[in-house]
Amino acid sequence: MILITGGTGFLGRHQAPALAEARLKVRCLVHRQPLSQPLRALGIEEIPGSILEDSSLRPALRGVEQVVHLVGIILESSTRTFETLHVEGTRRLLEAARAAGVRQFVYVSALGARPRDATRYHRTKWEAEELVRASGLPFTIVRPSVIYGPGDAFISRFARLLRMAPVFPFPRSGRLQPIHVEDVVACLRAALQEPRCLGQAFCLAGPDRLTLEEILRAILDALHIRRLLVPLSPRLLRPLVRLQEAILPSPPLTLDQLRMLQEEHPCDPAPAEAAFGHRFLPFREGLAKCLRSPHDA
Numbered sequence: 001m002i003l004i005t006g007g008t009g010f011l012g013r014h015q016a017p018a019l020a021e022a023r024l025k026v027r028c029l030v031h032r033q034p035l036s037q038p039l040r041a042l043g044i045e046e047i048p049g050s051i052l053e054d055s056s057l058r059p060a061l062r063g064v065e066q067v068v069h070l071v072g073i074i075l076e077s078s079t080r081t082f083e084t085l086h087v088e089g090t091r092r093l094l095e096a097a098r099a100a101g102v103r104q105f106v107y108v109s110a111l112g113a114r115p116r117d118a119t120r121y122h123r124t125k126w127e128a129e130e131l132v133r134a135s136g137l138p139f140t141i142v143r144p145s146v147i148y149g150p151g152d153a154f155i156s157r158f159a160r161l162l163r164m165a166p167v168f169p170f171p172r173s174g175r176l177q178p179i180h181v182e183d184v185v186a187c188l189r190a191a192l193q194e195p196r197c198l199g200q201a202f203c204l205a206g207p208d209r210l211t212l213e214e215i216l217r218a219i220l221d222a223l224h225i226r227r228l229l230v231p232l233s234p235r236l237l238r239p240l241v242r243l244q245e246a247i248l249p250s251p252p253l254t255l256d257q258l259r260m261l262q263e264e265h266p267c268d269p270a271p272a273e274a275a276f277g278h279r280f281l282p283f284r285e286g287l288a289k290c291l292r293s294p295h296d297a
């Protein structure tokens, strides 16, 4: 049995059915929203609870051999901070997994996770990685770059906004290496089946290095529309972002996200492609696939 945490999130909604369709037994720890009917129809079990509640982790881990830990947040709230969700949540899950005799713990971290000079998102992802490495459990860690695909909050969101707005302001960015969700799903599936992936951390990044402006232009091309793109200096944007972070409960952009957009973490996809036996989609191919999906039509 495989336990997925965060199975109702963007990545989980792709990961859980892929494992179930490969005839693996899958259970999801579901938090605020239940599993969708199509996922239930695939025979995926669900246990309600939180990674912060030991009382729900015990039943969720009964009979589980492998854990795929996907819970993570990009936006904090008064009750959900990076420290509680990424660090404390992972610590509790690891303890419960050890007690349950789990034989592999797969953790989805993030490209850019590192201890110092990092945003709090990246720093807490690193701290969670350190807990995984120190847990004594056989583990595999993957660090994806920004993930896109049907139902994402990245390409699909930009496509929606670009369709509506004749003029589109955006922050200048460093080069990103977006990776298609099906590539991440394939790597996680392989990680559960390949003993040679144990004890290792892999960066998962697509083959193309693109600025946000290049990504937006590619979306416009794919949609066959023209819009005026207005690049803004991150330095000038910062006070505005700080202000909307102070007054909005769910700001569209946070200072942490603005900083992450400027960072570059160049990554050669080849080692992960070799380890997982899977070639990553070029961005334009993945983009066409993403925009063709009924989710994002």
Ligand SMILES: NC(=O)c1ccc[n+]([C@@H]2O[C@H](COP(=O)([O-])OP(=O)(O)OC[C@H]3O[C@@H](n4cnc5c(N)ncnc54)[C@H](OP(=O)(O)O)[C@@H]3O)[C@@H](O)[C@H]2O)c1
Pocket: 005, 006, 007, 008, 009, 010, 011, 012, 029, 030, 031, 032, 033, 049, 050, 051, 052, 069, 070, 071, 072, 073, 074, 085, 089, 108, 109, 110, 111, 143, 144, 145, 146, 147, 148
């Ligand atoms: N998406 C990306 O571009 C990207 C890139 C790099 C790394 N990652 C990492 O990949 C992982 C998956 O990302 P995603 O985009 O799928 O995230 P997501 O869509 O925000 O999904 C997060 C999931 O975590 C669940 N969750 C939140 N708090 C929980 C709690 N206390 N107990 C149990 N479950 C809880 C959520 O359920 P509720 O909604 O019901 O609370 C949801 O199912 C995250 O760790 C993220 O940091 C994502």
